[in-house]
Amino acid sequence: MATANKNLSEYDKSTLPDAKDFKVGIVVSEWNDKVTNGLFSGAKEALLDCGMSEENIVRWDVPGSFELIFGAKRMIEVDENLDAVIVIGCVIKGETMHFDFVCQGVTQGIKDLNLISEIPVIFCVLTDNNEQQSLDRSGGVHGNKGTEAAIAALKMIELNTKF
Numbered sequence: 001m002a003t004a005n006k007n008l009s010e011y012d013k014s015t016l017p018d019a020k021d022f023k024v025g026i027v028v029s030e031w032n033d034k035v036t037n038g039l040f041s042g043a044k045e046a047l048l049d050c051g052m053s054e055e056n057i058v059r060w061d062v063p064g065s066f067e068l069i070f071g072a073k074r075m076i077e078v079d080e081n082l083d084a085v086i087v088i089g090c091v092i093k094g095e096t097m098h099f100d101f102v103c104q105g106v107t108q109g110i111k112d113l114n115l116i117s118e119i120p121v122i123f124c125v126l127t128d129n130n131e132q133q134s135l136d137r138s139g140g141v142h143g144n145k146g147t148e149a150a151i152a153a154l155k156m157i158e159l160n161t162k163f
């Protein structure tokens, strides 16, 4: 199902755990910061709506999406009380192949982090053809992928604490 057929901001609180005792780190890329700050707002609002306390939402900023990998790895190393990390970025296609390599690099890097980490690392990185697509997915017509990422984080924390 494409995003066009699913609003990214929709969720059913009754299906989610109470987040009052959870702690989540959010690493935010500064590239396309109008979009990444919109994604962060969506994620934060959803986490607060599900009961998380504001002091348990830790934000770090990094220069670009490629640095999300090291930022998430380092955040996990320095804060053993985190239950999940969300990485937020926005990669928009330009004139060259750099878009392809950044997207692939970040995707593979976050995938690798999930293989070695004890907590889930949620992939909230837009990889769009133009800025309008990014605006549409960070609080626009298609909702907010940051909200979707927060919900995914809560569901994965619940799964991870079952075993």
Ligand SMILES: Nc1c(NC[C@H](O)[C@H](O)[C@H](O)CO)[nH]c(=O)[nH]c1=O
Pocket (backbone or CB within 6 Å): 029, 031, 032, 063, 064, 065, 066, 067, 089, 090, 091, 092, 093, 102
């Ligand atoms: N073009 C975009 C970038 N490029 C920068 C890289 O992410 C990285 O910071 C640089 O290569 C230094 O390592 N980053 C984005 O997040 N979005 C873009 O559209």
Ligand SMILES: CC(=O)[C@@H](O)COP(=O)(O)O
Pocket (backbone or CB within 6 Å): 091, 092, 093, 094, 095, 096, 097, 098, 099, 100, 102
């Ligand atoms: C994803 C990028 O790095 C890209 O936006 C940079 O633009 P360009 O390919 O025109 O250098």
